[in-house]
Amino acid sequence: MTDLFSPLDLAGIALRNRIGVAPMCQYSAANDGRPTQWHLAHLMHLALGGAALVIVEATAVTPEGRISPGDLGLWDDSLIEPHAKLAAAISAAGAVPGIQLGHAGRKASRNAPWLGGPAEPSWEVIGPSAVAFGDFATPKAMSDADIADTLKAFADAAIRAVKAGYRFIELHGAHGYLIHQFLSPLSNTRNDAWGGDFAGRSRFAREAVAAVKAVLPAGVALGIRFSHTDWVPGGWTTEETVQLCADLKPSVDLFDISSGGLHHEQKIVLGPGYQVPGAKAVREGTGALTTAVGLITEAEQAQAIIAEGSADMVLMARALLRDPFWPIRAAQSLGKSGAVPVPPQYERGWHGANKPPMELAVGEPMPAL
Ligand SMILES: Cc1cc2nc3c(=O)[nH]c(=O)nc-3n(C[C@H](O)[C@H](O)[C@H](O)COP(=O)(O)O)c2cc1C
Secondary structure, eight states: OOOTTSOEEETTEEESSSEEEOOOOOSOSOTTSOOOHHHHHHHHHHHHTTOSEEEEEEEESSGGGOSSTTOEEOSSGGGHHHHHHHHHHHHHTTSEEEEEEEOOGGGOSBOOTTTOSBOSSOOOOEESSSOOSTTSOOOEEOOHHHHHHHHHHHHHHHHHHHHHTOSEEEEEEOTTSHHHHHHOTTTOOOOSTTSSSHHHHTHHHHHHHHHHHTTOOTTOEEEEEEESOOSSTTSOOHHHHHHHHHHHTTTOSEEEEEOOOSOTTOOOOOOTTTTHHHHHHHHHHHOOOEEEESSOOOHHHHHHHHHTTSOSEEEESHHHHHOTTHHHHHHHHTTOTTSSOBOGGGHHHHHOTTSOOOSBOOOSOOOOO
8 A cells, every 4th residue: 555655656756655735826926927935935834844746836937828827837938947946945945846837828818816807918818718717817729730739839938947947847737727728628619720620629739749858858857737527518528638648658758637616507416525426437457557636635644645556645735835844744644654754954943952863854955145
């Protein structure tokens, strides 16, 4: 039985346990896509908590592909250096730095959720077809040239991500963003080679994977996040997800299985671990490394997902915002104190000044700012 705290070999990259930080938009970048002090503190804190992999939020491959004006970007070489600071901080805290690359397509040009509504000023959005998401702006249907440019933008952003020091590149193929928009017949009504049947609708995803894979050196792993279902009749299905993952397996090191986000009339059946069945279907159908995500909040629950073989890793988002030290607490509550080491600077907070230290994570000196 595999343990939550056992290491995982991700295409030659050693992960210290099976817990990862899911990508989480912070809508806190400068308006030119540059990370801010917020990102440094946020990501480093999450890495200090003991997770093995920290995936930086959806980072736009073009300015038009941003969900909001506050999205991170990697569309220009000037953005490499500030991202290198984020990757170095995550590494210095003992986690593997990853990044999610995305394009929001028809869901671009919005405000941060706490403001709501369209971005001001807004910009023209593009998508596979001129079909809007709910009451959002209707996108311009992408031309062949738009498609070629966007695929190149994914590859160019991946090159920059590698230069910045990220060791895991995840493509955002979920939650109703551009790659997902091509997959689903609800948002892709094209009748050319980029739409129609499963092969046509999945072509953009396949070509994005191929374009990025071609530029990744050894030692950098490739992942992709999919929504395994749209939760809408007539939408993208779990069966199609499994088939696509099986087809992509030779190029992809990790499948991150989420759900929904494509259609405003989705009816999600929420509950603890509600997306785990999707991850399990992909893992069983492909034999590939797979992560589960979504309402994973309890130590026993996470341990069971790994031990039962439903997934190879768990990714967590909201529970880690509430408590970045969840991995250390989970190890303690499962009677495995020390399985997730405590940063030595924080040791007295966990064990008291006069008690002997337990397992400490003594890493390289932190880089100076
Ligand atoms: C603040 C916040 C921002 C998010 N941003 C992203 C994102 O950038 N990319 C993505 O794929 N999912 C994003 N998500 C979804 C999470 O990665 C995760 O799949 C979802 O929250 C379910 O996991 P949880 O129940 O552990 O929170 C975000 C979630 C939250 C709470």
